[in-house]
Each structure stands twice: as structure tokens, then as C-alpha cells.
Amino acid sequence: xxxxxxxxxxxxxxxxxxxxxxxxxxxxxxxxxxxxxxxxxxxxxxxxxxxxxxxxxxxxxxxxxxxxxxxxxxxxxxxxxxxxxxxxxxxxxxxxxxxxxxxxxxxxxxxxxxxxxxxxxxxxxxxxxxxxxxxxxxxxxxxxxxxxxxxxxxxxxxxxxxxxxxxxxxxxxxxxxxxxxxxxxxxxxxxxxxxxxxxx
Amino acid sequence: xxxxxxxxxxxxxxxxxxxxxxxxxxxxxxxxxxxxxxxxxxxxxxxxxxxxxxxxxxxxxxxxxxxxxxxxxxxxxxxxxxxxxxxxxxxxxxxxxxxxxxxxxxxxxxxxxxxxxxxxxxxxxxxxxxxxxxxxxxxxxxxxxxxxxxxxxxxxxxxxxxxxxxxxxxxxxxxxxxxxxxxxxxxxxxxxxxxxxxxxxxxxxxxxxxxxxxxxxxxxxxxxxxxxxxxxxxxxxxxxxxxxxxxxxxxxxxxxxxxxxxxxxxxxxxxxxxxxxxxxxxxxxxxxxxxxxxxxxxxxxxxxxxxxxxxxxxxxxxxxxxxxxxxxxxxxxxxxxxxxxxxxxxxxxxxxxxxxxxxxxxxxxxxxxxxxxxxxxxxxxxxxxxxxxxxxxxxxxxxxxxxxxxxxxxxxxxxxxxxxxxxxxxxxxxxxxxxxxxxxxxxxxxxxxxxxxxxxxxxxxxxxxxxxxxxxxxxxxxxxxxxxxxxxxxxxxxxxxxxxxxxxxxxxxxxxxxxxxxxxxxxxxxxxxxxxxxxxxxxxxxxxxxxxxxxxxxxxxxxxxxxxxxxxxxxxx
Numbered sequence: 001x002x003x004x005x006x007x008x009x010x011x012x013x014x015x016x017x018x019x020x021x022x023x024x025x026x027x028x029x030x031x032x033x034x035x036x037x038x039x040x041x042x043x044x045x046x047x048x049x050x051x052x053x054x055x056x057x058x059x060x061x062x063x064x065x066x067x068x069x070x071x072x073x074x075x076x077x078x079x080x081x082x083x084x085x086x087x088x089x090x091x092x093x094x095x096x097x098x099x100x101x102x103x104x105x106x107x108x109x110x111x112x113x114x115x116x117x118x119x120x121x122x123x124x125x126x127x128x129x130x131x132x133x134x135x136x137x138x139x140x141x142x143x144x145x146x147x148x149x150x151x152x153x154x155x156x157x158x159x160x161x162x163x164x165x166x167x168x169x170x171x172x173x174x175x176x177x178x179x180x181x182x183x184x185x186x187x188x189x190x191x192x193x194x195x196x197x198x199x200x
Numbered sequence: 201x202x203x204x205x206x207x208x209x210x211x212x213x214x215x216x217x218x219x220x221x222x223x224x225x226x227x228x229x230x231x232x233x234x235x236x237x238x239x240x241x242x243x244x245x246x247x248x249x250x251x252x253x254x255x256x257x258x259x260x261x262x263x264x265x266x267x268x269x270x271x272x273x274x275x276x277x278x279x280x281x282x283x284x285x286x287x288x289x290x291x292x293x294x295x296x297x298x299x300x301x302x303x304x305x306x307x308x309x310x311x312x313x314x315x316x317x318x319x320x321x322x323x324x325x326x327x328x329x330x331x332x333x334x335x336x337x338x339x340x341x342x343x344x345x346x347x348x349x350x351x352x353x354x355x356x357x358x359x360x361x362x363x364x365x366x367x368x369x370x371x372x373x374x375x376x377x378x379x380x381x382x383x384x385x386x387x388x389x390x391x392x393x394x395x396x397x398x399x400x401x402x403x404x405x406x407x408x409x410x411x412x413x414x415x416x417x418x419x420x421x422x423x424x425x426x427x428x429x430x431x432x433x434x435x436x437x438x439x440x441x442x443x444x445x446x447x448x449x450x451x452x453x454x455x456x457x458x459x460x461x462x463x464x465x466x467x468x469x470x471x472x473x474x475x476x477x478x479x480x481x482x483x484x485x486x487x488x489x490x491x492x493x494x495x496x497x498x499x500x501x502x503x504x505x506x507x508x509x510x511x512x513x514x515x516x517x518x519x520x521x522x523x524x525x526x527x528x529x530x531x532x533x534x535x536x537x538x539x540x541x542x543x544x545x546x547x548x549x550x551x552x553x554x555x556x557x558x559x560x561x562x563x564x565x566x567x568x569x570x571x572x573x574x575x576x577x578x579x580x581x582x583x584x585x586x587x588x589x590x591x592x593x594x595x596x597x598x599x600x601x602x603x604x605x606x607x608x609x610x611x612x613x614x615x616x617x618x619x620x621x622x623x624x625x626x627x628x629x630x631x632x633x634x635x636x637x638x639x640x641x642x643x644x645x646x647x648x649x650x651x652x653x654x655x656x657x658x659x660x661x662x663x664x665x666x667x668x669x670x671x672x673x674x675x676x677x678x679x680x681x682x683x684x685x686x687x688x689x690x691x692x693x694x695x696x697x698x699x700x701x702x703x704x705x706x707x708x709x710x711x712x713x714x715x716x717x718x719x720x721x722x723x724x725x726x727x728x729x730x731x732x733x734x735x736x737x738x739x740x741x742x743x744x745x746x747x748x749x750x751x752x753x754x755x756x757x758x759x760x761x762x763x764x765x766x767x768x769x770x771x772x773x
């Protein structure tokens with residue numbers, strides 16, 4: 001069940017896709033009046049888009065724009081949300097939009113990672129592919145991150161491949177570039193962010 | 201009716217029936233689970249989480265004995281298709297078995313043949329965080345099956361078809377609330393407790409009408425302003441103080457009380473939530489009709505060690521100083537074996553003694569049972585503090601068992617492990633980890649000279665003394681089944697074995713290597729006069745987490761394969 005804010009019901013007769021949504025919405029008991037809200041929040045819920053900026057996802061400076069100066073080489077990863085450069089909408093309606101942003105030694109990056117990076121800045125989904133945790137322990141000596149929930153470990157130099165632990169899938173990478181002197185999104189997530197169903 | 205309207209109605213009906221219900225077929229006749237049957241379960245059935253309301257994990261069946269257990273062999277198995285921790289018991293009602301799996305499946309099988317009757321799959325939200333990817337089983341009542349879900353729903357299914365009868369959204373998973381426990385059904389109510397202590401929730405137990413899923417009562421495990429016990433918290437800490445409930449209560453129908461174990465206060469270090477923090481790390485007695493707290497005992501105050509005391513005390517009557525005590529017996533995560541008295545007017549302390557090496561408590565008050573602490577062993581902000589047993593304690597969630605024939609309590613214990621924590625305060629954010637520690641500095645170690653970790657212990661309830669111990673080289677995460685045939689069954693070790701022991705002597709008698717490590721609760725049942733023993737094998741969650749910690753400090757890399765399988769054993773002819 002989504003908890004998006006309420007809004008007016010669509011006035012025009014809905015298309016086929018909306019009919020299904022409507023029917024399923026009735027099935028799980030959603031008030032009809034709330035369906036419009038899901039559309040209003042689509043920009044907030046959309047995955048990162050090219051040219052999106054990055055803003056801090058948490059902490060006292062939550063929502064502040066991330067600049068190149070916030071990403072010193074060797075510094076710990078920041079957790080960010082994407083922000084639409086034109087409308088200013090922060091895409092924080094889904095925790096799956098959380099992004100790990102860090103600057104590594106460009107010479108240490110493997111070829112695929114290097115192709116998606118700018119000046120050593122790399123970005124990945126901040127949601128563990130094992131069971132969806134989003135807290136990370138930074139291990140600067142190896143440029144790896146470890147999930148404290150179940151100890152899956154990912155190599156940020158090498159497409160966030162799994163080094164240890166129960167995760168079986170790497171963290172989806174997010175291409176980055178620099179525009180207007182800021183780190184920005186250069187393309188969509190490579191892979192689906194979020195936990196694995198574990199079969200079944 | 202126009203085609204367009206038909207399409208809308210059709211889709212709505214499909215949604216109501218549940219696209220998640222797969223391979224449904226009717227079971228035919230089904231014996232309704234009445235209140236009377238729950239109060240007096242037949243020996244051939246396993247109708248609830250621990251087999252009876254007293255929480256014994258005991259089957260009176262006696263065909264399988266120490267004399268013939270070597271002939272025990274698998275008769276069927278069923279792959280769930282799911283990884284992670286398969287902890288639910290096979291619950292059996294007159295030949296129909298129900299299991300749950302991680303990722304929120306409920307599966308009905310023919311208990312004799314293993315044939316699939318139906319499978320329910322809940323579609324989980326894509327943004328769900330699963331700190332504990334597991335489910336601990338169903339509850340039965342009338343012709344319904346109840347499951348509490350990891351995205352905070354309580355769902356009633358038709359026992360014959362798996363169709364959804366009702367689906368109640370109990371809480372918002374985005375704020376860190378989720379369920380892992382098997383519900384308790386008593387007096388027409390379905391009761392659940394919430395997980396999420398590591399995410400800064402405010403814990404509670406809630407009851408719902410078994411017929412329609414409507415809320416009946418809700419009792420917070422942290423008292424609010426104006427409620428007794430609220431004074432044991434300071435400032436706003438009570439709002440995010442944890443005290444989760446993740447195991448099924450036991451129930452005394454004479455007293456009409458349900459007994460729930462509660463988790464630690466959040467975040468972990470005690471100096472971040474000064475006070476005793478009622479009712480954290482406690483047992484609380486809730487009136488089954490109203491949810492009113494009619495008694496409690498706090499095992500330890502101002503928890504600082506992540507010692508949840510969520511395991512529910514077993515209802516065991518024992519003699520103490522010549523007097524028969526209607527007891528509550530709890531082998532605690534804090535490493536002490538607690539014996540309490542359950543009464544209409546509350547819970548009274550009887551005695552407590554350590555069952556593993558415990559270096560934190562300096563004494564136990566002989567009247568109140570309140571422990572005193574070595575302050576150097578109490579984690580706090582800005583200091584590295586080492587304590588034994590470690591944060592997984594002397595026994596975690598894995599249920600102990602009680603056999604009325606031997607009068608022994610069986611404890612799956614872990615000895616010799618210690619933890620080091622460094623307290624570091626952090627902000628609370630809904631749905632985020634709220635541990636209050638410097639995580640990378642958290643380490644595990646074992647006591648110098650330690651020769652083993654896992655133990656299976658037997659304690660004589662007549663004397664209050666330990667009578668035998670079986671040691672395992674590595675950790676033991678095996679829930680206990682004990683039987684009228686004089687056996688104790690458990691898995692729990694990283695070598696994938698399922699084992700049987702002589703309940704009287706502790707002699708190991710039988711073992712079988714399954715597909716994965718076993719942290720599932722075993723059960724026993726009979727169909728057509730044949731006794732079966734059943735268990736799910738499927739390693740994960742905290743057993744896996746502890747393995748990762750062990751590998752880190754031992755320099756090993758242990759590969760315990762994952763994937764859930766139901767195993768059912770019987771004697772070979």
C-alpha cells in the first residue's frame with residue numbers, strides 16, 4: 001500500500017492501464033480518492049534521471065546540494081537522493097533512490113567502473129541487494145563497503161561486485177558526470193535496486 | 201453490465217482472491233481447530249508454535265525411542281524454493297501440514313505424502329528492509345490459518361484452499377515495524393507482537409478478532425505518559441525505545457494470562473536511555489481479554505548488551521522448598537536460568553543461576569531478582585567495553601524444550617563467546633538502523649582457553665541443577681523438540697546435521713546430514729499410527745551472522761549452503 005498524499009480522482013475515463021490500477025486498488029481497499037496522489041508523486045518516486053543533482057539524504061544537512069568539494073578523495077561515501085535539476089523535486093519518495101556517492105583513486109577503478117565515473121567519483125545504489133538494508137560501514141583501505149545487517153561486502157572500485165557475505169548480486173551502478181561544476185547523474189541505474197526475493 | 205464494467209469487476213475479484221495464491225486445490229475434509237482442541241492438543245497433532253500453550257516443544261508420541269531411533273530415515277522432503285532462515289515449525293492438523301518461509305510464503309502439504317495442497321505467496325513491497333528475513337510459523341483456529349508478515353500485515357487464510365479471508369494492515373513497515381513471530385490464538389483472538397527494536401520502534405502486543413481481523417486491544421511494551429512504569433524512562437527516549445516482541449506468547453487458561461518476552465531498550469548503550477526502561481528485557485503477563493498488564497518481571501534493567509529477552513518463559517510447575525510453584529522458566533539471553541512464579545496478582549521471582557559463563561552480573565537480589573552489574577562490563581558511549589556472553593547471549597531466540605517424563609528442561613546454549621561494543625550516539629530516523637554504536641568497532645571474541653561454543657544442556661526441574669551437557673565445536677542455533685519416546689531432537693550447527701539425543705542421559709544417538717543448516721523448530725506428529733519427526737532446514741539470519749563474525753576472528757571462510765527444505769522422518773521398517 002502506498003502512502004502517497006491524497007488528491008482528486010481522475011475525471012476523464014481512464015485508459016486500460018488505469019482501469020487495472022483502479023480495480024486492484026479496490027481489491028486492496030484503497031480509497032479511490034487517493035489514486036490521484038500516486039500520479040502527483042511520480043517525479044518524487046521516479047528513479048534517478050540524467051542531469052539530476054545529488055542532495056544529502058540524511059543528517060542535519062539533509063537536502064543540501066552535494067558539490068565536488070563535498071567529495072574529497074579518500075573520504076567516506078555520502079548517501080544522497082537525486083534532485084531534478086529543472087523542477088527542483090527531490091526524488092525521495094522511494095528509499096530505493098538512495099545513492100552512495102564517493103570519490104576514489106581513478107587509477108584504482110576497473111575499466112567498467114572508470115567508464116561510469118568522473119574524476120574518480122562513482123555512484124551506486126545505497127540499498128543492499130541482499131535484504132534491502134541501507135546503512136554502510138566504509139572500509140577506506142580497500143575502498144569497500146560492508147552492510148552491517150548481514151555483512152555483505154561490495155568492492156566500489158570494481159562495479160560493487162560482491163566480495164563476501166550472503167548477497168549474490170552487485171550494487172547497481174549509477175553513471176555520473178560533472179555539469180555546471182556539480183556531480184550529476186549521467187544515466188539510469190545499471191540493474192534493479194533493492195533486495196532479492198530469495199527465490200520462491 | 202458493459203464489457204468495461206465487467207473488466208473492472210473481474211480485476212477487482214482477482215485482486216481480492218489474491219494473485220499470490222498458487223496451485224490451489226482443495227484438501228477435502230478439514231478438522232476445524234476449536235478452542236477445546238487448542239487447550240488439549242491430541243498427541244498426533246502439532247497445532248501451535250511449540251505444540252501446546254505451555255510452550256514445551258514436547259510431543260507425547262513414543263513410537264520412536266532411544267532403542268530404535270537409529271532406524272530413523274527421511275520419508276519425504278519438499279523444497280520451498282526460498283533462501284534465508286527457515287525457522288517455522290511444521291504445524292500439523294490431522295494429516296495437513298502448514299509451514300511458512302522467508303519472503304512470506306505459507307505452504308500446505310499432505311503430512312503423510314508431502315504432496316502440495318496449496319501455496320500462498322505474499323507480494324512484498326519492493327522497498328522493504330528485511331533485517332530478519334524469516335517467519336516463525338502459522339497459528340490455527342477453526343478452518344483458518346493465520347500468518348503475521350514481514351511487511352506488518354496480519355492475514356487469515358482459508359485452511360482448505362489458501363485463499364485470503366482477511367488481510368489487516370497492522371502497521372507501517374516504512375517506520376521499521378515488522379513481524380517475524382507465529383501469532384498466538386486464544387479465546388477467539390489472534391495476537392501478535394512487533395519486531396523492529398534495531399530500528400527505533402516503540403514495541404507492542406496487539407490482538408485482533410479471529411473472525412474478521414478487527415483490532416480488539418493493543419498494549420505497548422513501553423508505557424506512555426501517565427501509565428505505570430513510564431517513570432522508568434527519561435525525556436523522549438520512550439518514543440523510540442524499542443522493546444520489541446518477536447516470539448509467540450505462552451498462555452495459562454486458568455489465569456487467562458498470556459506471557460510475552462520483550463526485547464532490549466534501544467539504542468543499545470544504556471546511557472542513551474537512562475532508567476530501568478520498563479518493560480524492556482522482561483516477561484509481561486497480559487490479560488487475554490483486555491491486554492491489560494497484570495504482572496511483569498524485568499530480568500535485567502537498562503539493557504546495554506543487546507540482550508533481548510524475547511524468548512517466552514515455559515510454563516512449568518516445580519517444587520521449591522517443598523512448595524509446588526506454578527512456574528515460569530526462562531533460560532535468558534543474559535546467560536541466567538530464571539525461575540519465576542506465575543500468579544493471578546503478578547509474577548514473582550523464585551531463583552536464578554547462570555547456565556553459561558556470565559561476567560556482567562555481580563549479584564542477584566534474593567528477593568526481587570534484580571541484578572547488580574560490574575560497571576566496567578556495561579557498554580556506554582565513547583568506550584570499548586567487552587562482555588561475556590556476547591550480544592547473542594547464552595541463548596538467543598531458539599526455544600528451549602521441556603519433557604514432563606524426565607522433568608528436564610533442555611537449553612540450546614552458546615558458551616565462551618564475548619562481544620566488544622563502542623557506544624556512539626546517532627540520530628533517530630524512521631526505518632533506519634538505530635543502534636547507538638560505532639559499528640566497525642564492534643567485534644566478537646572467545647574466552648581464552650575456550651574449547652567449544654555450542655551446548656545442549658539438560659536441567660532437572662526437581663532439583664534446579666544441570667544434569668548433562670553435550671558440547672558442539674561451533675555455534676548452536678537449534679530449537680528443541682523433545683518426545684514421549686525419551687528423545688531430544690535439534691539441528692542448529694553449521695555442519696547441516698539434524699540430531700537425536702537420549703533425553704535422560706544426553707547420549708547422541710542419531711544424526712542425518714540435510715541440505716542446509718537447521719534453525720527451524722522441529723515438530724512431531726502421527727498419521728495412521730505412524731510417528732513422524734519434521735523440521736525445516738534452511739540456514740540464515742542470526743546463525744549466518746554469527747558465522748560471519750566467527751569467520752572474521754578465526755580467519756576461516758565457512759560456506760553453509762542456503763535454501764529451504766522440509767524434511768520428514770520416520771522409522772524404516
